[in-house]
Amino acid sequence: MSRTLATGDHVAGHALAMAGEANRDARGCCAGAYPITPQTEIIEYLSAYDFTKGRIVLVESEHSAMAVCMGAALAGGRSFTASSSNGMAYMTENIFSAGYYRLPTVMIAVNRTLGPPWNIWVDQGDSLMMRDAAWLQFYCDTHQDLFDTIMMSFRVAEDPRVMLPVIVAMDGFVTSHTQMVVDFPTQEQVDAYLPACVVPHHLKHDHPTTMGGMTFPNETELHRFEIQQSMENVITVLEEARDEFENVFERRPAGVMECYETDDAETILIACNTMAKTLKNVVRERREKGEKVGMIRTKLFRPFPRKELLQAIGQSSKVGVLDRNHSPGSGGIFWQEVATTLQGGPDVLLQDYLVGLGGGDVTPENINAIIDDLQRRETASEPQWKDTTK
């Protein structure tokens, strides 16, 4: 174990490299890599890494980066990549392919606004766009959370009860380009934590099949149904991965979500990534003043943990969602998920706030204003736009 000061991109690159290296006694690892701000430092880190049995393929596009990962996984290797924003949009066709092929690739999404107009700052719209692609999705707040989640992701993705790819998201710049103290484990610890990657349906010479050929509606329906069932196994597998993580690394990362002061809260705010850190501080201050406020940091977004969220919301009467993303014509994507979760359940006033779109700084003042607004409200209204520049 070594304690280091590192940027989010460096942390992600190092985690992917260690996971790839851990498969050296098995089939090795291979990644397709293509640069885009603010993810580029990850693939630069990987390109410089001296793998015992691995290869980083420097491709001509994100579409091909994911294609290389798919090929590697189809040949039974461990695979991973990283992207952001328009890169992920360009990769879309193959992101869906990897999901439907059920290949356990891990992709780091460094969240960045989609353009044009060109904007390199944080906005979760890029990875959220992939919500229907049969990928798991995690959102991380700190550098340590990021490292630990990447490690757990390989375990969960490659577990035969799941066998689906995983997106691990962090905030562009706020996380990717700032440094925090992180505990890196030794390679031996990672080797002990990650079993050899086995893709049961990889291409086999003694049993030739066509992977991804044609299916008719009945098989297709079954295929989707099985993916849904695997999604339903994720939380169990994730909890096992956390237990084993604690055994090997002697700390316990957050799993499905992080709840803070929710037990007796009347008002609960929901956020992800670094926004949740600011929110937590604001909630602490307001608690000190005696207000019954709480916060939930959503970490696992796919599968969406409806049961766990309902439990966390408990008896609270008002819930506000901070969405750093926008689905034009609807609202925030996290809000849509929470609304579905509350459907037919407890009588809760649910309000959406669109904040920090395009990377606007979300300050404690902004969040205090939102909490004030929520506490005053008697009915919910359309998603509220908060001008975070004020």
Add this chain to the structure above:
Amino acid sequence: MEGHDEMSAITPSKPYKTHLLRPGNTNCAGCGMSIGLQWLDEALGDEKPVMVIPSCCGIVTAGAFPTSGYGAPTAATTFASSPAVATGISAISRMNDIDNPVICWAGDGGTYDIGLATLSAAAERNEDIIYICYDNEIYGNTGGQRSGATPTGSVTSTTPHGKEERKKDIMGIMAAHRISYAATLSIGHRKDFLRKVRFARQAKGFRFLLMLSPCPTGWKSEPDQSTELIELAVRSGLFPLYEIFDGVRYRINFQPDNTPVSTYLEQQKRFRQLWGDPGRLQAFIDSQWRHLDGMATVFPANIQDAPG
């Protein structure tokens, strides 16, 4: 390590008895792919490839899940991705000492058009892949629309009055990447076909083979005329048989014998605009041969290039 037992069951190159193209495949009668795949199989002998096939007729050949028209492990990729998926397969296979050839089998749409950037990048990286384009000069799978490979004058479902533009010179594009081997294949010239596939098999790095592939459905030709049509395409000079070594040394394998191109055109209703007057297509043939003859004279292949 956990999982090892299962892994040792993943055989490297264990020979098994099944043909590359199996009965029950869905190719139309007279489809060029049927002969091409059987000769590919024959050339490779006991060694089975991994097939990487993008969206195109070639993946429909496999039929519906869970059956497979291919007697080799096959990955169906997205339309533009076969060389990149093949890169990942080849990378992991080679680091595990599995030497079976990784073969992309793609139509002209996946090669000349949507997949060109991916193809170019895999060639530039000199990946250990054999890329075979079966060129039926249309988007067959979607019902016969024009592609960058459609020849001048040909009627397709999106060029009802005949295509105006020239066919792209994909061999020239691939040669410009200085890949170790590029060659054209004819299903009317069996010995030449087998020799080239075998040469490609032992050559290193990225290899490119272009096969003119009759499509009776889109060419509006008789299924039993497919091999004859390709022979005519070669003899008239429309489809030259040649090889390019390291992108710079040329060898012509067959000299045209003054067979008029009209004998080729007049058996295909897609060329009905050119019946009686091959016009611009003849001009295309002439300019193609001026270039090819020049290259083969100034930059000839040497004796080591293609051991018999």
